[in-house]
Amino acid sequence: MNLELLPGEGTNALSADAEDAAHSHYPLAVEYVGRVPAFEGISMIIVRLDDAMVDLGDVLLRLNLHGMSSNRVRIGVGHVGGGPADDQGAVPTPAPATPPPTPTPTPTPTPKGKIYYVNLLGSDSNPGTRALPFRTIQHAADVVNPGETVIVQDGVYTDKDGDGAIVRLNRGGASGSLVTFRSEHRWGAKLDGLNNSAKQGFKFTGSIGYVRIEGFEIYGMGNNLGSAAGIELYSGGHDSETVGNNIHDVGRLCTSTTKGQDGIFVQQNNVLIEGNIIHDIGRYGPGENGCSNPTFWEHNDHGIYIHTGSGYDIRNNVFYNHVHGWAIHFYPDPVTNTNVFNNTFAFGNPNVGGTHIVIAAALTNVSITNNVFYDTASTGKIIYLSSPGTQTNVLINYNLARSATMFNTTPPAGITQSNNTLSTDPLLVSPTTSDFHLTGSSPAKDTATTISSITKDFDGNTRPQGAGYDIGAYELPH
Numbered sequence: 001m002n003l004e005l006l007p008g009e010g011t012n013a014l015s016a017d018a019e020d021a022a023h024s025h026y027p028l029a030v031e032y033v034g035r036v037p038a039f040e041g042i043s044m045i046i047v048r049l050d051d052a053m054v055d056l057g058d059v060l061l062r063l064n065l066h067g068m069s070s071n072r073v074r075i076g077v078g079h080v081g082g083g084p085a086d087d088q089g090a091v092p093t094p095a096p097a098t099p100p101p102t103p104t105p106t107p108t109p110t111p112k113g114k115i116y117y118v119n120l121l122g123s124d125s126n127p128g129t130r131a132l133p134f135r136t137i138q139h140a141a142d143v144v145n146p147g148e149t150v151i152v153q154d155g156v157y158t159d160k161d162g163d164g165a166i167v168r169l170n171r172g173g174a175s176g177s178l179v180t181f182r183s184e185h186r187w188g189a190k191l192d193g194l195n196n197s198a199k200q201g202f203k204f205t206g207s208i209g210y211v212r213i214e215g216f217e218i219y220g221m222g223n224n225l226g227s228a229a230g231i232e233l234y235s236g237g238h239d240s241e242t243v244g245n246n247i248h249d250v251g252r253l254c255t256s257t258t259k260g261q262d263g264i265f266v267q268q269n270n271v272l273i274e275g276n277i278i279h280d281i282g283r284y285g286p287g288e289n290g291c292s293n294p295t296f297w298e299h300n301d302h303g304i305y306i307h308t309g310s311g312y313d314i315r316n317n318v319f320y321n322h323v324h325g326w327a328i329h330f331y332p333d334p335v336t337n338t339n340v341f342n343n344t345f346a347f348g349n350p351n352v353g354g355t356h357i358v359i360a361a362a363l364t365n366v367s368i369t370n371n372v373f374y375d376t377a378s379t380g381k382i383i384y385l386s387s388p389g390t391q392t393n394v395l396i397n398y399n400l401a402r403s404a405t406m407f408n409t410t411p412p413a414g415i416t417q418s419n420n421t422l423s424t425d426p427l428l429v430s431p432t433t434s435d436f437h438l439t440g441s442s443p444a445k446d447t448a449t450t451i452s453s454i455t456k457d458f459d460g461n462t463r464p465q466g467a468g469y470d471i472g473a474y475e476l477p478h
C-alpha cells in the first residue's frame with residue numbers, strides 16, 4: 001500500500017482491525033512495515049490475525065494511520081465466503097500489471113505456543129481464550145507453560161485470594177522460551193494493591209525464572225511490618241524481563257519498618273529492566289498525611305533495590321520523586337556485570353544530598369553511562385557513596401547532570417569518571433509536570449556515546465536519530 005510514515009514511526013503508528021459476519025471486531029497487531037524493493041512509495045505491512053479468528057469465512061480488514069483508515073478489503077479466514085456485506089462503493093481490486101516481488105521481512109519475534117487472555121468479566125473456569133477469558137492473572141500464572149503468553153485486558157486487578165501478592169509466579173519459562181505476561185494496551189491492565197492491602201504486584205517464588213512482565217501499571221502495594229514491592233524478584237526471577245511498566249506509589253504509608261518499600265526488588269541474575277517509569281516510591285515522612293514519628297523515612301525505599309546479583313541491564317527507564325531512598329540502590333552484597341544505560345533520573349533524594357543512586361556494595365564491571373540527572377538546582381550530588389567497599393572497573397561516563405558534583409565524597413580507586421557533563425541543565429520539556437522528554441535545544445541531543453545494542457528509546461522510537469545517540473531515556477525527535 002501507499003503510505004507515508006513520519007521519522008521514527010514504525011509499526012506503532014499503524015493499527016488494523018477486522019470485522020466478521022457477526023459484526024464482531026478484532027484488533028490486529030501490526031508486526032512489520034517496510035518498503036517494497038523497486039516500488040517507490042509502496043510499503044508492505046504484515047498484520048497478525050487474532051487467535052480468536054478461527055474459520056470465520058470472509059472478514060473485512062482495514063488499516064489505520066494518522067487518524068485515517070484504508071478502504072476495507074475482503075479476505076477469507078479458514079474458508080472463503082459469507083462475511084459482512086461489502087462497504088458502499090467497494091469495487092474489486094484490479095490485479096497489478098506486474099506482480100510485485102515478495103520481499104523478505106525482518107523476522108519479528110512472535111509468541112510461541114498458546115496465548116491466554118484475562119479479562120475482568122471472564123471466569124477462571126473458562127479455557128482462557130479471547131472469547132472465553134480467565135478472570136484472574138493468578139489463574140493464568142498457575143497454568144502457563146514455557147513459551148506461552150498471557151494477555152491481560154484493560155481493567156484494575158487486585159489480590160483476589162488475599163495472600164498478599166496480586167500475582168504469585170509459580171511457573172517460569174525456559175531458556176529461549178519465556179513466559180510472557182503482557183498488558184494488552186500499555187498501562188491498560190492495572191495491578192492495584194488497594195491502599196497497602198497487597199504487599200507485591202508480581203511476586204516470583206521458588207527458583208523459577210525466564211518470565212517477561214510487560215506494559216502494566218502497578219501501584220498501591222505497601223507493608224507496615226515488612227517489605228513491599230511492585231515486582232519482587234527475591235526468590236525466583238533469574239533471566240527475566242520487566243519492560244514498559246509504570247510502577248508508582250509503593251509503600252505510601254506511615255511505618256517504621258526497617259524493610260524497604262520498593263518499585264522493583266531484585267537479587268536474581270540476568271535481569272533486564274527496560275523502558276519502565278518508576279516514581280513516587282516510599283513511606284511518608286514526618287507530618288506527611290498525618291504521619292508522626294516514622295523512622296527510616298529518609299533513605300529506605302527505592303525505585304530499584306539491587307540486593308546482590310550479576311547481569312543487570314537497566315536501560316531506557318525514567319525515574320522521578322525517589323525522595324525516601326534512591327532511584328537505584330546497590331546494597332548490601334556484591335553486584336557484577338551490570339549496565340545502567342540511557343536512563344533519565346529526576347528529583348534526587350533531598351534527605352541524602354539530592355542523590356539519585358547509592359553505591360553501598362562492592363561493584364565489579366559496572367557501567368553508568370548516557371544517563372540524564374535532572375534536579376531543580378545544581379547544588380545536589382548525583383551518586384551517594386556509603387561504605388562502598390572494593391570497586392573494580394566501575395565506569396561512570398557520558399552522563400549529563402544539572403548537579404555540579406558527582407559524589408558526596410572522594411570515590412575509591414576502581415571508579416573511573418570520563419566525559420560527564422555537569423552543571424548543565426538538560427533542558428527537558430516540563431519536569432514539573434513529569435514530562436522528561438528533551439527539548440530541541442537540549443545538550444543531551446546527539447552527545448551520548450554509541451551503544452549500538454540500544455536500538456529504541458523509552459517511547460519505542462528508533463535510536464539513533466540525527467547525528468548521534470541522545471543521552472537519557474528519550475531520543476529526539478519525539
Ligand SMILES: [Ca+2]
Nearest residue numbers: 159163165166
Ligand atoms: Ca494473591
Ligand SMILES: [Ca+2]
Nearest residue numbers: 446465466468
Ligand atoms: Ca540523536
